[in-house]
Amino acid sequence: MDLDLSPEDIAFREAVRALIAATFPEGSPYDPKGDGDVRWHAALASRGWVAPKWPVQFGGPGWSPAQHFVWERETTRLGVPSHIGGMGMGMLAPILFAYGSEAQQRRFLPDILANTVRWCQGYSEPGAGSDLASLRTRAVLQGDHYVVDGEKVWTSGAHTADWMFCLTRTSDEPKRQDGITFLLVNMRAPGVQVSPIVSIDGRHMFNRVTFDGVRVPAENRIGREGEGWTVAKGLLTHERTGQAFVSLSLDLLRRIRLAAGEIPGSSGGLLIEDPGFAARLGLAEVELRALEITELRTLAEVEAGGAPGAQSSMLKLKGTDIVQRMTELFVECAGPYAAPWFPDVLGQPQTIGPDWARPEVIRYLEGRAASIAGGSDEVQRNIIAKHVLRL
Ligand SMILES: Cc1cc2nc3c(=O)[nH]c(=O)nc-3n(C[C@H](O)[C@H](O)[C@H](O)COP(=O)(O)OP(=O)(O)OC[C@H]3O[C@@H](n4cnc5c(N)ncnc54)[C@H](O)[C@@H]3O)c2cc1C
Structure with a gap:
């Protein structure tokens, strides 16, 4: 496996950096609450880079795995989103490529590419999370419409979404997976x-x-009625792919070092010199570097025509663990400055302490969910046990 970037990949990396610098010059960083997404979308559209992972025939740029790798590292490092368009772009579109009719592709893909519609994912229900096949939201075909009754839960972004891709039960087959149908609501x-x-x-x-x-x-x-489980499984592979969070953890590592180099530790010196802190940071870094190599190896295999399979579960499991540990170390750096960002403790966020402390506390809290979303750690371990260890 050749880990060095080729001259073409280095030229691509320069082009990515130039686009980010031109779109967000120094002093005007990407701001998701302002016009950040609009500017970034326009910049990406000008290069044909709005949908990095889409096939060329649907508007993707046709990048190699190495270019995807460069793209993710550079966008994360420079603080811009690696893709916009949310779940429509990353999760539904691959399903439409594989299972959608031409009419459905023509109807839904352009709005995703233009970033004018938001999608949410309606899979989980009370009592149907890890055991998704037990879902009960019922869809009954009456003439040319399904009539849907039921309940979804943990639906991220449903309050701002225009559409939901949704799993429904259309029949009660002996094998529960066979009675599930995939609808766009x-x-x-x-x-x-x-x-x-x-x-x-x-x-x-x-x-x-x-x-x-x-x-x-x-x-x-x-797809056809009762074929929703096959469609859903394809979608979950896309959801888990890219959940190793290596770029994010590398960026966290760099910023923890900076913060711990400014903060006093318990033994009189700086926190970065504290043996206990340094040992935990060092261990997390060693594991992160190993994960990075695993990710690169997976990319090389994909480039050679292989499929990631259970490796995506390994990457997610370890990547989640490391990112959670990194966010814990960052909160440790913040120390007492972390408290003001618990709204229940002190009311509205206070403007005391270093600027970096605030987003990191929120990231730490968010990070707890990473080992549940997209399939919990235990579920990933089950997949690895079955497909890698053959247990
Ligand atoms: C940040 C976040 C965003 C989410 N967004 C969405 C969304 O947009 N749309 C959507 O549909 N869902 C979403 N979810 C829901 C998510 O898919 C479920 O939370 C997840 O599948 C787990 O299901 P559950 O919460 O019902 O927990 P349960 O399945 O009840 O699990 C409870 C515990 O039991 C363990 N467990 C369950 N089964 C097994 C087993 N067979 N072997 C060993 N241990 C097991 C689990 O690991 C877990 O620790 C989101 C969740 C999070 C955290």
């Missing part, structure tokens, strides 16, 4: 209700979504 349809669930970081990202007699045109079904 308009979130503005009568009978759809979204209620907020506020998470530990005080923010509203999750929702509970209920369906009460919601009418969904049969033409919004992806």
Whole structure:
């Protein structure tokens, strides 16, 4: 495996850096709450880079795995999103490529590419998370419409979404997976209700979504009736791919070093000199470097025509563990400055302490969910046990 970037990849890296610098010159960093996404989308569109992972025939740039690697590292390092378009771009589009009809592709893909519609994922239900096949949201075909009744939970971004890609039960087969159908539901349809669930970081990202007699045109079904499980499984592979968080952890490592080099430790010197802290940071770094090599090896295999398979579970499992440990170390750096960012403790966030402390506390809290979202750690271990260890 050749780990060095080729001259072409280095030229590509320079082009990525130039685009970011031209779009967000020094002093105007990417701001998701301002016009950051609009500017970034326009810049990406000007280069044909809006949908890095899409096949060329649907508007993707046709990058090699090495170019994807460079792209992810550089965008993370320079603080811009590696892709925009959310779940529509990263999760639904690959499903439309594989299972959507031409009419469905023509109808839904352009809006995803233009970043004008938001999608959410309606899989989990109360009692159907890891054991997704036990889902009960019912869809009954009446003429040319399905009538949908039931409830979804933990639906990220449902409150801002225009559409949901949704798993429904259309029949009660002996094998539960065979009675599931994949539907695209308009979130503005009568009978759809979204209620907020506020998470530990005080923010509203999750929702509970209920369906009460919601009418969904049969033409919004992806694949055949009862084929939803096959469609869903394909989608989950895309969800887990790229969840090693290596770029994020590398960036966290760099910034922890900077912060711990400014903060006093318990033994009189700086925190970075504290043997206990330094040992834990060093161990996390060694594991991160090993994960980075594993990710590179996986990329090389994919480049040679292989499929990642259970390796994506390994990358997610270890990547989640490391990113959580990095965020813990960062909160340790913040020490007492972490407290003001727990709204329940001190009310509104206070403006004391170093600037870097604030986002890191939120990231630490968010990071707890990474070992649940997209399949919990235990579920990933089950996959590895079955497909790698053949247990
Ligand atoms: C940040 C975040 C975002 C999410 N966004 C969405 C979304 O947009 N759309 C959506 O549909 N869902 C979403 N989810 C839900 C997510 O998919 C589920 O939380 C996840 O599948 C786990 O299901 P559960 O919460 O019902 O837990 P359960 O499945 O009830 O699991 C509870 C515990 O039991 C363990 N466990 C369960 N089964 C096994 C087993 N067979 N072997 C060993 N241990 C087991 C689990 O690991 C876990 O520790 C999100 C979750 C998070 C945290």
